[in-house]
Amino acid sequence: MARMTMIQALNSAMDIMLDRDPDVVILGEDVGYFGGVFRATEGLQRKYGEHRVIDAPIAEGGIIGAAIGMGVNGLRPISEIQFADYIYPGFDQIVSELAKLRYRTGGEFFAPVTIRTPCGGGIRGGQTHSQSPEGVFTHVCGLKIIMPSNPYDAKGLLISAIEDDDPVLFFEPKRIYNGPFDGDPDKPAMPWSQHPKGEVPEGYYSLPIGLAEVVREGEDLTVLCYGTMVHVCEAAAKLAEVEAEIVDIRTMIPLDVDTIRQSVEKTGRCVIVHEATRFSGFGAELSATVQEECFYSLEAPIERVTGWDTPYPHAFEWDYFPGQKRVAAAMVKVMEAG
């Protein structure tokens, strides 16, 4: 085992897959010589050459479209979109093409593309470097969607995503690239080396896509969350002094309904937390799922804590970010209800 940051874990996953499978290629802005603006592809072009770790023009539509063509022609491309906020010029290629290619060709054509993209706020990035657009894509049929919350999961899930024959959108919460973040910007940053999930095997391993993880067991209430919010929710549970069972969703599509059901049936109460905006967000899907699967176990209305339904602001970042205080208030509310 080694100690790795999430960036190092992602780098290791790509390194291993480039080494194991000559069909794996990486395509993105600044990913080659420079090693990526977040250093995720550092050293990979030097090791595997310019024909496998390819710097791309600033054209997200081109990066996705070309990756589809490469995928159809037998390669296994990993596209990096530098910030999730910049994914929209590639939207048509993702939604109309990548997601639907297999279906529209009767299963005969497919493109095993993995799109990696840093998402989320807490870095003073304003509206064009802070968005969490996973819900925009979970409404599209034909994409698998992942958001890891720690280095160990990030590596195992990225390897699975690359090996998967379906297109995968792999969202990386950039605020936790270098350490878990519990939502308190005034506290000194904690490095991954002090967190158990910062221990990562150096070699190959994969984690199945479609399994949530109970990261903390509890009897009082269930918290459904993913990405950075897993760490915020752990801290919020302490603040609210509740025995929360925290479920890290990890993969939105496919969704691990069994783990969700078992937890809510046990606790009877549920808080759903994500950084993305609320209206039609992925939390709405989670809420509907809990209502459908666990209605007779529920003892209180489900609460959602999310980003507000505004663009991501620069100055009001910590008012916008669903921090410990807001999550704890929702926990207290569902405990007091019913």
Place this chain on the structure above:
Amino acid sequence: MTRTPRLHIPHPPARPGDTPDFSYVDISPAGAVPRPDVTTRLRDIERSLAFEMVRVLDEEHAAVGPWDPHLDHHDLQVGLRYMLLTRLFDERMHRMQRQGKISFYMKSLGEEAVSVAAAQALEPGDMLFPSYRNQGLHFARGRNPVDLMCQLLSNTRDMCKGRQMPVMYHWVRGNIFSISGNLTTQYPQAVGWAMASAIKGEEDIAAAWIGEGSSAEADFHHAMTFASVYMAPVVLNIVNNQWAISTFQGFAGGERRPFAARGPGYGIPGVRVDGNDFLAVYAVTRWAAERARQGAGPTLIEHVTYRADAHSTSDDPSRYRPRDEWKAWPLGDPLERLKAYMIREHAWSEAQHEALAAELGAQLDESWEEACGFGTMTDGPTLDRNELFEDVFKDVLPHLIRQRDQFRDLED
């Protein structure tokens, strides 16, 4: 012998530790490119304008050839003042970022002429659609530095009300559009603005700026197509500063043709200009604006320049290019070149220059103090937090009123 296709990967001529090499930049002698009448048919002029380089200032700092705009001393002094103001503002704000007073900054070092000369050549009613390295447009239109500083501080006088990252300015009264972090989106928008001007029968034109790197975005194609189809009165600028973060201009297709040469493919004249030559940028912009105003349609201008500093305060260019590359840049420093010309023309002196630098420095110190009075990252006054929910729509919709109430309850 059989041959197979081989993937070509563009390589910049020099990496860290190498000797800078700009032999790939084709440079025409000053005064060499003819200046056609604005109504000249496109096919008669396109080759020389797009492939050669319009230059006015020669190696002896004299203005030569048909593009010399013959600016009077006053106009020259105004241009130099705003270029120097831009540079000093950049230096100070970069330092403020390093001191933790602002969260982010982007300098325009070495590219000041591209913005300042263009703004001077256009009319005040013309609408400007800038990219993030065009702060010179604001200064050349007379913007108070305090306004820009307040945006950088996200304070109570920030025109964005704290909602945008630093440098994403706008100026409604000055006819300068909002900057988006997403690249090239403003290009088709500028074309639409120009189309509206033509629809309404007005004389105002639009101008837009992008970097050469983001000319790869599909919005570039959309803008060029619409501009060509409707003969929109618009000046479309590509600032070819050689670097898009770590990727050099070859990754946007610069190895094959000058960026200006993309114009003729759309039926739009493309002009390649020395972007560090204040007089040439002024003259070419003036020519393009005249064409637009006379109904001759859009012009694409490629400004050949060099990004002398990092992409932003989050970037470290020593990782991907030689540290001293700017010193070897064959088109020099736009500010020094204009100054040398003015001294030669007896329109300026070293003593005047020193006095101006001192005056602007003092002005910026005062401006910073004034801006900080409207709030800093650590000290008040602070923006009203309820503003968080304003301006998503014209009116605050019911679901946002509910969320605002929740937010207030949490504050109590």
